[in-house]
Amino acid sequence: MIITDRMKIYPISIEKLKEIVENEKNEILKLAYQEMLEGCIKNPENYIWYTLWFMELKDSANEIVGSLSFKGISENGIVEIGYGINDGYENKGYTTEAVGAVVKWAAKQPNVKQIEAEAEESNPASIRVLEKCNFIPNGEMGEEGIRFVWKE
Numbered sequence: 001m002i003i004t005d006r007m008k009i010y011p012i013s014i015e016k017l018k019e020i021v022e023n024e025k026n027e028i029l030k031l032a033y034q035e036m037l038e039g040c041i042k043n044p045e046n047y048i049w050y051t052l053w054f055m056e057l058k059d060s061a062n063e064i065v066g067s068l069s070f071k072g073i074s075e076n077g078i079v080e081i082g083y084g085i086n087d088g089y090e091n092k093g094y095t096t097e098a099v100g101a102v103v104k105w106a107a108k109q110p111n112v113k114q115i116e117a118e119a120e121e122s123n124p125a126s127i128r129v130l131e132k133c134n135f136i137p138n139g140e141m142g143e144e145g146i147r148f149v150w151k152e
Contacts, residue, residue, distance in 0.1 A: 004101045007065070007094065008056045011048040014040045020052070039072050049073040055085075055098045065089040068098060070106070077113030079106055083129070090125070100133045103150055120145035 001010040012020075017037050024030040039050030049070045057063040068083035081103065085095045106112050117135055119126040127146070135148035 002101050002105050003058070004097050006058060007098060008058055009053055009068075009098050009102055010056070011051050011053045014044070014047055014051065017051050036069060043072070046073060049079060053102065055094060065094045066098065068102060073111060077111050078116060079112055079114075080116045080118070081106070082117070083126075095129050096132045099129055103133055107150070107152065115150040117148045117150075118142040118144040118146065119148065 001008055003009075014037070017033065017040060021030060021033045021037050024033055033052070036050050036052065040047040043050060049072050052067045052069050054064050055066040055068065057065060064086065066083065066085035066089060068081060071080040071082065073079050081099065083095055083099055103115055106115055116138075117130055119130055121127075123145070130148045133150070134152065135150050138147050138149045140147040
């Protein structure tokens with residue numbers, strides 16, 4: 001668990017992720033969560049690199065403001081972070097706070113050599129989060145937009 005000024009950020013269990021997959025109504029999200037679950041099942045010893053991480057307010061009863069995840073860890077130590085904020089919690093700095101804390105945590109993990117992210121050009125809020133968290137564009141385009149790399 002990672003603690004910030006306002007949040008507890010933690011990876012959810014494989015069992016909880018199974019529940020989320022089963023209950024998700026949005027087909028696109030359901031597919032994404034299913035891919036995460038498959039990664040968790042194939043890599044149980046490293047499941048934290050495949051599961052959802054919840055962003056929960058510290059001073060509340062399980063109030064989840066958003067989530068983030070990594071898209072696995074490559075053989076050469078590259079992890080890619082993705083994130084989302086729930087409706088009603090936008091523009092409060094939660095995403096920047098969470099991404100910043102989790103990236104610093106990930107950078108200290110022994111197998112992690114590089115942290116990357118992608119953001120759509122049409123999503124300036126996501127780009128701002130990455131810039132505030134010391135990500136810089138690497139000049140490439142990925143499936144989901146501009147690719148960024150974290151610089152300590």
